[in-house]
Amino acid sequence: MFSFLNKNQSTGEVEELQLDEANIPAHVAIIMDGNGRWAQQRHLPRIAGHKQGMDTVKTVATAASHLGVKVLTLYAFSTENWKRPTAEVNYLMKLPVDFFGAFVPDLIKNNIRVKVMGYTDKLPAATQKAVRDAIADTQHCTGMVLNFALNYGGRAEIVTAVQNLAEEVKAGRLDPSAIDEASIDQQLMTADLDELRDPDLLIRTSGEERLSNFMLWQVAYSEFVFTQQHWPDFDQTALEQAIYEYQQRHRRFGGL
Numbered sequence: 001m002f003s004f005l006n007k008n009q010s011t012g013e014v015e016e017l018q019l020d021e022a023n024i025p026a027h028v029a030i031i032m033d034g035n036g037r038w039a040q041q042r043h044l045p046r047i048a049g050h051k052q053g054m055d056t057v058k059t060v061a062t063a064a065s066h067l068g069v070k071v072l073t074l075y076a077f078s079t080e081n082w083k084r085p086t087a088e089v090n091y092l093m094k095l096p097v098d099f100f101g102a103f104v105p106d107l108i109k110n111n112i113r114v115k116v117m118g119y120t121d122k123l124p125a126a127t128q129k130a131v132r133d134a135i136a137d138t139q140h141c142t143g144m145v146l147n148f149a150l151n152y153g154g155r156a157e158i159v160t161a162v163q164n165l166a167e168e169v170k171a172g173r174l175d176p177s178a179i180d181e182a183s184i185d186q187q188l189m190t191a192d193l194d195e196l197r198d199p200d201l202l203i204r205t206s207g208e209e210r211l212s213n214f215m216l217w218q219v220a221y222s223e224f225v226f227t228q229q230h231w232p233d234f235d236q237t238a239l240e241q242a243i244y245e246y247q248q249r250h251r252r253f254g255g256l
C-alpha cells in the first residue's frame with residue numbers, strides 16, 4: 001500500500017489515505033494546463049510558468065514511476081499552440097533542449113524511457129535533435145515510458161490514420177470491409193504502446209474540463225479527473241489524490 005496525507009475538502013481535516021498498489025492505472029495521461037495563469041497570478045511573464053512547469057514534469061514523472069505507472073503521457077505542445085505569440089512559441093520550442101540537458105540523466109537513473117508522439121518533423125531542427133537525443137539516450141531503459149505529445153492533435157492523428165488506410169485500400173492491399181477498430185489503432189501514434197496505448201486515467205489541471213483535442217480516440221473509456229491547481233503547483237500528492245479518485249471509481253474486488 002502507498003499512503004499519503006490528504007486535506008479533506010469538506011471538513012478541512014488532514015487524513016491519511018491509502019492507494020491500492022494492485023490498482024495503479026497502467027497508463028496516465030495529463031493535460032498540463034495553467035502554466036500561464038500560474039505566472040500571471042505572480043505578476044511574472046507567461047514563460048516563467050512554462051519553466052516552472054518543466055520542473056513539475058520531472059517531479060511527477062519520478063513520482064509516477066515510483067507508484068508503478070507504466071506509461072505517462074504529457075501534453076506538451078498541441079497543433080493549436082502555434083497560434084500563440086511568436087516569442088512564447090520560440091521559448092516553448094527550446095524547452096525540449098533544456099529538458100535534455102537538465103533531466104535526462106535523472107530519468108536514466110530512474111530507468112525511465114522517453115517517447116515522443118506528434119508531427120515532430122514540423123519542429124525546429126534544434127528541437128528535433130533534442131527529441132532524438134532524449135529518445136536515443138533512454139532507449140535502453142526498461143521502466144516507465146515517459147511519452148511527450150509534441151506538436152500533437154487528436155483530430156490530425158485520426159485524419160492521418162484514415163489517409164493511411166485509404167492508401168492501403170487504393171493500393172489493393174486492404175478491403176474496406178476489413179477496416180475495424182484494430183486497423184485504426186494500428187495507424188495511431190500510440191500503436192507502439194501495444195496494450196498500454198489507451199489511458200486508464202486522464203488528468204487535466206487548472207480547472208478546465210475539456211479535452212482540447214487530446215488523444216480523442218484513445219480516451220474513449222478513460223476515467224477523467226479534473227484538478228484545480230495549476231500545473232506548476234501539481235506534485236506527488238496531487239498525483240496520488242487523482243489516482244485515489246480513479247481507484248474509488250475503478251474498484252477492483254478480488255480478482256476482477
Ligand SMILES: Cc1cc(N2CCCCCC2)n2ncc(-c3ccc(F)cc3)c2n1
Pocket residue numbers: 032035050051053054057075076077092093095096099100114116130131134148150231
Ligand atoms: C514544448 C514543450 C513544453 C514543455 N513545457 C513544460 C511543461 C509544462 C507545459 C508546457 C511547457 N515541455 N516540458 C517537457 C518537454 C519535452 C518535450 C519533448 C521532449 F523530448 C523532452 C521534453 C516540453 N516541451
